[in-house]
Amino acid sequence: MITPEQFTDFHKDVLKEIGNIGAGNAATALSKLVHKSVDMSVPSVELVPFNEVTELIGGAEMVVAATFLRVSGDAPGNMFFILSITEAVHLTQQLTGDQSITEETILDLEISRSALQETGNILAGSYLSSFSDFTGLKLAPSVPFLTVDMVAAVLSHGLIEMSQVSDFAIIIDTQLIDSQRNKTGVEGHFLLLPDPESFQTIFQALGVPIK
Amino acid sequence: MNKTIEVVQVGIADYQIAKEHQHLRTVGLGSCVGVVLYDLHSHVAGLAHIMLPSSNISKGSSFNLAKYADTAIPAMVSELNHTFNTTRNRLHAKIAGGAQMFQFSNQSDTMRVGPRNVEAVKETLQSLNIPILVEEIGGTNGRTIEFDPVTSKLTVRTIYKGTTTI
Numbered sequence: 001m002i003t004p005e006q007f008t009d010f011h012k013d014v015l016k017e018i019g020n021i022g023a024g025n026a027a028t029a030l031s032k033l034v035h036k037s038v039d040m041s042v043p044s045v046e047l048v049p050f051n052e053v054t055e056l057i058g059g060a061e062m063v064v065a066a067t068f069l070r071v072s073g074d075a076p077g078n079m080f081f082i083l084s085i086t087e088a089v090h091l092t093q094q095l096t097g098d099q100s101i102t103e104e105t106i107l108d109l110e111i112s113r114s115a116l117q118e119t120g121n122i123l124a125g126s127y128l129s130s131f132s133d134f135t136g137l138k139l140a141p142s143v144p145f146l147t148v149d150m151v152a153a154v155l156s157h158g159l160i161e162m163s164q165v166s167d168f169a170i171i172i173d174t175q176l177i178d179s180q181r182n183k184t185g186v187e188g189h190f191l192l193l194p195d196p197e198s199f200q201t202i203f204q205a206l207g208v209p210i211k
Numbered sequence: 212m213n214k215t216i217e218v219v220q221v222g223i224a225d226y227q228i229a230k231e232h233q234h235l236r237t238v239g240l241g242s243c244v245g246v247v248l249y250d251l252h253s254h255v256a257g258l259a260h261i262m263l264p265s266s267n268i269s270k271g272s273s274f275n276l277a278k279y280a281d282t283a284i285p286a287m288v289s290e291l292n293h294t295f296n297t298t299r300n301r302l303h304a305k306i307a308g309g310a311q312m313f314q315f316s317n318q319s320d321t322m323r324v325g326p327r328n329v330e331a332v333k334e335t336l337q338s339l340n341i342p343i344l345v346e347e348i349g350g351t352n353g354r355t356i357e358f359d360p361v362t363s364k365l366t367v368r369t370i371y372k373g374t375t376t377i
Contacts, residue, residue: 050262051222060238061355063370068313104371145313149370152239153353156223156262157312160242160324164268167224167275 002200004047004162004170012045013173014208019043021134022127023174029126030176033119034094035144039173047168053155056173057082057189060152064088065106067120068145068157071128074137075201077194078158079128081120085148087187092116109132109147120144127190135205145189161195169193218357219258221245224278226259226287228294229360236357240308242325244280244332244348247358247365248287248307248341250297252320256360257287263324264331265323280331305377306367307347307356314351325349345377 002011020043031038046056054060065088067081082090087105092101092112101112121144132139148152162169172192194202203210221227221237235258237245249256259277266279274364276282291297309329329348336343345365347354352369359366368374 050224054239146353147312149241149312149353150239150355152223153241153310155310156239156241156243157324159223160263163224163262163278167278 001165001197003065003166003196004199005166007047007170007199011203011208013204014203015045015170016043017039018131018134019045019172019174019190019192020203021130023176023208025126025130026190027122027176029044029122030119034091035175036147039177041177043174045170045172047170049168050156050159050163053159053171056171057151057155060150062151063103063148064151064154065116065148066154066196067117067124068147068154069120069128070142071123071139072142073139074205075135075139075194075198076161077198078161078194079141079193080155080158080191081122081123081188082134082154082191083100083188088116088148091119095119103148107146113146117144117146117197118148123188123190127192131192135202137201137205142164144167155191158191158193162193165196215377221258223260224275226231226257226283228255228257228279228287229358230289231361234357234359236355238355239266240356241310241312241352242308242328244306244308244325244328245354245356246284246287246332246336247356248279248291248302249305249358249360249363250286250291250295250301251303251363252301253295253297254360255291255295255297256358256363257291258356258358259283259287261328261332271272280328280335283331284339286337288341292313300340302341303363304341304343305345305358306332306343307354307367307377309348310350310352310354312351312353323328345360347375347377
């Protein structure tokens with residue numbers, strides 16, 4: 001099994017391309033949903049110690065709305081769509097037309113809950129289907145799970161598989177950005193965390209030599 | 212009297228030891244469990260941020276003692292004993308964390324890691340005869356905790372639900 005510590009720059013570039021294609025499609029889906037143009041950052045693929053994972057998103061205690069999906073199939077893994085709480089409130093207000101949604105009520109109200117969950121579902125779904133098309137691997141997302149909490153508490157859940165083999169996580173991170181740089185509920189992070197065994201499958205599917 | 216308090220940060224899969232004028236802090240415990248071991252008389256304490264229940268499931272080449280309940284707690288006990296001459300029978304424990312961050316209908320083992328961590332922590336403490344004085348465990352919220360070895364108070368903060376001291 002290839003462990004993240006053994007990755008070459010070429011391996012990381014291949015993973016970046018997955019982030020690029022996946023988030024590109026997801027950005028298009030989000031843009032259609034909110035009728036705004038959505039830009040995307042260049043994906044980053046980082047090998048980070050667990051302690052620093054939360055720094056990617058803005059600090060361990062930052063409050064975020066996170067949709068989590070467990071990916072099963074040929075290359076199992078974990079996927080997160082993460083919005084800062086302010087962005088999540090904007091997004092749900094926009095999608096539902098209900099301006100009374102606040103940081104405190106976003107998880108309690110059925111309508112904002114399902115708006116967020118469904119957004120995560122659509123975006124992660126389009127990310128994964130392009131990942132699947134690109135690699136020819138069969139991937140099936142679970143139903144989306146939603147929570148609002150501190151980044152560290154949320155992300156540590158996605159590190160469990162990797163933590164059994166390593167103290168490092170390999171995270172494919174792509175950020176979505178509103179074209180006008182306004183806070184309009186579209187600035188989010190896609191994080192893909194393949195299980196340790198999945199990297200070999202992904203590289204093999206793309207004909208990338210392991211060593 | 213007015214000595215500044217230094218806050219010792221404990222990372223994920225890590226443990227640290229502190230004495231008077233120091234606080235132990237760990238941020239964002241989700242399914243992880245924070246285990247505080249302290250000695251009332253000598254005002255020293257250790258805090259571990261435990262990620263997984265058992266070192267048996269380790270498949271890696273490198274091995275981090277502080278990651279697993281069954282290895283982190285004994286390691287912390289022996290460090291406390293060696294550095295500060297505490298004895299095991301004077302140690303007490305306070306634990307927090309072990310939440311289930313996402314509600315799954317499909318209760319696979321990985322998804323239940325919070326409750327499994329708590330069970331493993333309790334078993335390990337019991338086998339070492341260290342009593343748990345208080346616990347703040349389970350639920351669906353992340354927690355940030357801070358411990359003062361002098362007062363042996365543990366402060367637990369959750370978002371939107373405020374701060375409690377146990």
